[in-house]
Amino acid sequence: MSATMMDIARDLKVSVVTVSKVLRNQGRISEATRKRVLRRAKQLNYQTNWVARSLVTQRTYTIGLLLPAMTHPFFAEIARAVAQTVRPHGYHVIISCFEEDPELEASEAESLLSRRVDGLIIASSQLPCRLDLFKQVRERSVPYVLIDRQVAGLRASFVGVDNHAIGRLATEHLIARGCCRIGHLRGPEVRIAAERLEGYRQALAKRGLPARSCYVVPSGYRDEGGYAGMRQLLGLRPIPDGVFCYNDLVAIGAMKAILEAGLRLPHDIAVVGAGNVHFSDMLAVPLTTVDQGTREMGLRAAELLIERIASKRSMRPTRILIPPKLVERESTRRQP
Amino acid sequence: MSATMMDIARDLKVSVVTVSKVLRNQGRISEATRKRVLRRAKQLNYQTNWVARSLVTQRTYTIGLLLPAMTHPFFAEIARAVAQTVRPHGYHVIISCFEEDPELEASEAESLLSRRVDGLIIASSQLPCRLDLFKQVRERSVPYVLIDRQVAGLRASFVGVDNHAIGRLATEHLIARGCCRIGHLRGPEVRIAAERLEGYRQALAKRGLPARSCYVVPSGYRDEGGYAGMRQLLGLRPIPDGVFCYNDLVAIGAMKAILEAGLRLPHDIAVVGAGNVHFSDMLAVPLTTVDQGTREMGLRAAELLIERIASKRSMRPTRILIPPKLVERESTRRQP
DNA sequence: CGTTCTTGGGTTAACGTTTACTCATAAGCC
DNA sequence: GGCTTATGAGTAAACGTTAACCCAAGAACG
Structure with missing residues (x-):
């Protein structure tokens, strides 16, 4: 299969930790071993195993985007803006469409949490406002931002248009x-x-x-x-x-x-x-x-979410209203 | 944070393995302990940690969808069809748009592999046909299906229209x-x-x-x-x-x-x-x-990919041409 | 020359599951 | 009652990383 740090470590007769440190550019490593590790990594075509890393760092660098639909140009545009905004920060986006079905929305949200996304951006089907869903999310203290659609009775960060x-x-x-x-x-x-x-x-x-x-x-x-x-x-x-x-x-x-x-x-x-x-x-x-300002909505929501993820402690909900033109x-x- | 199997096991004074077996419906477990575990799991609001599970099973139940754009209705429709098709199988979809930029396409593909997606559906920017990218993918023996756009010189499964x-x-x-x-x-x-x-x-x-x-x-x-x-x-x-x-x-x-x-x-x-x-x-x-037949294209590609993922051994490339109407x-x- | 830093690395233990075995105990059988 | 066989659990190890410490050797210093 794919090469692991252990493979590199074994070949070079160093410890895995040394390899890990080199690959993350952290800790003191002599230039000599650094070079050796890097070279061997390239030879073996090593790639970080994000699953393993996520398990220990408790960060998946994945955010969930919960949308009512994605064939609708508006949501497609949002999805695009979000993806483009978070990419430079190393995040990927799992898009989940619930096709305006509140049941599906709830189960997809749960499923995303189960996959340990670092945060959630949600354009909720607000029909029967499923506060229980958001209680769940909050309970796991996963940061989230509502986009486009507010949910009545929920104090949460929100990005939308006026x-x-x-x-x-x-x-x-x-x-x-x-x-x-x-x-x-x-x-x-x-x-x-x-x-x-x-x-x-x-x-x-x-x-x-x-x-x-x-x-x-x-x-x-x-x-x-x-x-x-x-x-x-x-x-x-x-x-x-x-x-x-x-x-x-x-x-x-x-x-x-x-x-x-x-x-x-x-x-x-x-x-x-x-x-x-x-x-x-x-x-x-x-x-x-x-x-x-669809694009800006996606962008601001993504920025807001990333900020929340970065700062551990929970912050006060923010409301951003984009002025229409x-x-x-x-x-x-x-x-x- | 969120409850783990260990929490359940400790509370019930059973081993983690017992809990794991119950939760997966596998192995012999007495009805009594089964009930107890399930009840406690519900109380603690337990959710499978997919990161941990993926690490040991080597399956993330995530597929990558590499698209040139998603604001284009055609690709949005494909994305939707793919997501809907794989959901019943327990898969999620990470959509990555490379905006018709071959550089980005390559780096996103790499990134998806690094996240250990179980498979890939790709509508490649075929411009400078990046066979090296696909060599990479194949090397890691990650199943993939090309959709809509073929890549010259590449024997790969393909779903497209005539x-x-x-x-x-x-x-x-x-x-x-x-x-x-x-x-x-x-x-x-x-x-x-x-x-x-x-x-x-x-x-x-x-x-x-x-x-x-x-x-x-x-x-x-x-x-x-x-x-x-x-x-x-x-x-x-x-x-x-x-x-x-x-x-x-x-x-x-x-x-x-x-x-x-x-x-x-x-x-x-x-x-x-x-x-x-x-x-x-x-x-x-x-x-x-x-x-x-955009919808059908997405559907067939997804089905094909899932089939490939399920059957370990690599199969011969399949070509599916949807007849237009x-x-x-x-x-x-x-x-x- | 003894002490204190610095450098470059190593050890150990997590992270939360699953997998492959093992092992009592009770049940079934002649 | 001694043998095998189910049954219901448990143990140990692994998945591939990272985090928190620790430690030897050499350098710097008074």
Whole structure:
């Protein structure tokens, strides 16, 4: 199989500890033996056995990333940012997707702990908020950071975007573009969606526009839901002249419904999404969206986690809110 | 910290081995002690320490997935399929993205081996085909399966799609829809692209259509490249009336260029993509594409790998080619 | 020259499991 | 009742490292 330190030690007639010290650049070792060990290691193609090292150091240099989905561009982007951020620190990432299934989320979290990950980044399915899960995690004193989705009733470090601001920015933008009957495809029943909805309401109120409850339609978090939701909005009279969508995927579904109905985009209805996923500006009608700093979210969460792992003693929970930015494209570019 | 078998053993005044046997359901244990151990384990909230177990069993129940990118929907889908397939077998997946950087690919592979993954699934950056990397892998006799991208000169198990067939299907479909000046955005300089190009040529030849080399334009593998490539095609006279694009992302870029030029889709130019990524049918003009069975690719690769891991002795390399399927949508729906 | 450092290494014991044996005791059998 | 055979456990060693000490020999010093 693969060579061990013992092999090197035996060949060179030194102790394993000497080899270990050389390979870790630690302790006093004469230049001569250092060279010999290094040379033999290279010859044997030695590679650290991380399993053995982890057992004694109690550090696996692995973090777990618990995501609802990874085919969703938003989470894929997060995963990428996290992986890139922790790599320079020597960490690897085990990604576990629970496909929005809380049962699976719990069992995967357990499983990751069992593998002794050094820390966890979690975008929890917050549906039945599984505080017991987090009690478990805390009990084992494994540092963790929540990302994107907060969990009610849990004091924990969190990195996310300011969802109120997203709702406000998007809605204010629609108003500025002359829309006065603004609908909202409000996504699934999660806190994030509620916050964006709240931002939407605030913006309407601030401009003195009416908030008609039938203009707010649930839409899930994918395009299919956006398509269905938009068709529902199109059934109303008068139809909205602007729609703020929970996210870009929902917006894509919505735009499709709009175009299918023979309406002009953005002339008849303007659309704003949220998330600024990569292909949003490559659509037939490039999508105006609110960038939620996905990359930065992943990056900050990873940095925060690494910091927690490094400093033994538990620190106070930190909250980081990324300020969103409006990105204007064709889907709202019209005369007020 | 977390409870160990020793804790349980001490409490119950039995040996660790007894505990171990109970927890693994192995060896003869009386029902009475079995119950006692299980109860205490639950009380202490015991969880297998996989690091320790891995050290002695030489199995980590972790596989490495080496991908060029994970924000690309195609690879995200593969990652998902792989993870879902191996989970029931108790495996976790460490995903490592090398962002199309061969250096990073090599170092990540090494790093995964160092962590003693039980197997590897690799979509190699085949650019400078790093046979040395694979020699390494083989030397450690870690089973691996190549996915999507073959590596020239390497006899290894491979799961991919029949790329000639993709080129043929797409091109024949365009011909059947009445196109006679068929362009091709041929993607990056990789074997897959060459195979699709070959399929494209075969189809043209079979129908006696001319293969004009200026109609074949490189395009990278993302939408930006497709956009640029299509603009180049639009500069030709006569312009093509049909385009087969390396993949869906490229096709999206191409469609954008077409619409921007004021041409009608599919009336003036029909477009076929490849990959059938999730949002292809949610575009303004839903994209006709060739489904490459992405999910099945991931699934088959994972199954193959698990099989290899299970059967100690090395088996002969297997090649699995998934047959592609044409999915017709609006982007080619026109009268012949 | 005796004492104290420094240098370069070695010893021993973990880390938390599993594996391969061994060994009492009780049961079964003629 | 003496023999074999199940049964239910235990012992010792191993997996490949690292951590905490220890120690001999030479150097430095007064």
